[in-house]
Amino acid sequence: MATGYIDLKTLRFEKLSEAHIKPILEIERASNGAPWSERSFRNEIEHRDGAFVVALLSGQVVGFGAAWMVIDEAHITNVAVAPEHRRHGIGRRMMIHLLQASKQRGMTCSTLEVRAGNEAAIRLYEQLGYEVAARRKGYYPDNKEDAVVMWLYGLETWEPPKP
Numbered sequence: 001m002a003t004g005y006i007d008l009k010t011l012r013f014e015k016l017s018e019a020h021i022k023p024i025l026e027i028e029r030a031s032n033g034a035p036w037s038e039r040s041f042r043n044e045i046e047h048r049d050g051a052f053v054v055a056l057l058s059g060q061v062v063g064f065g066a067a068w069m070v071i072d073e074a075h076i077t078n079v080a081v082a083p084e085h086r087r088h089g090i091g092r093r094m095m096i097h098l099l100q101a102s103k104q105r106g107m108t109c110s111t112l113e114v115r116a117g118n119e120a121a122i123r124l125y126e127q128l129g130y131e132v133a134a135r136r137k138g139y140y141p142d143n144k145e146d147a148v149v150m151w152l153y154g155l156e157t158w159e160p161p162k163p
Ligand SMILES: CC(C)(COP(=O)(O)OP(=O)(O)OC[C@H]1O[C@@H](n2cnc3c(N)ncnc32)[C@H](O)[C@@H]1OP(=O)(O)O)[C@@H](O)C(=O)NCCC(=O)NCCS
Pocket: 031, 032, 078, 079, 080, 081, 082, 085, 086, 087, 088, 089, 090, 091, 092, 093, 113, 114, 115, 118, 119, 120, 121, 123, 124, 125, 127
């Protein structure tokens, strides 16, 4: 939940580096029912076909978003904002940054899987132009929840929604 005053003018995005790993792990463990391991995040630092954006607010890591560039698809692999910094527009700005970076790298579409019950994330993705394309029954091993598969097409001409 959102707490206190947040100055979005101090929001910056950086490429993942070693210094981000510890705070990212904390956010991941607070956000994901099946969290990535420390090694998984470290592997992203030098991932040639990866794009990993870290969001910092007043210099503090508050979120991250990751994608793999697969031929012409930006496959979103992980997205999270620290619980105390949610609902302030950080997730939207971070996803826009990630999609623009993917577009610059020549991707023409983007896809992701999201838990069917994750209304917050599904709404965020819909705002950005993703559409539900399929449902995978019992996809998530931890609780057998269905996955919703979403796609965004036309990334080469995509423009972010107005704030
Ligand atoms: C999904 C997540 C990244 C959104 O980050 P955020 O910074 O809170 O998102 P924003 O404030 O930018 O919200 C953007 C839009 O998302 C939707 N949204 C975000 N949180 C929501 C909520 N709790 N309920 C309903 N809609 C929500 C809204 O449409 C919102 O737009 P609005 O504020 O104009 O209504 C964040 O909730 C999170 O980290 N969740 C846990 C991890 C996760 O689910 N990751 C996605 C895995 S696929």
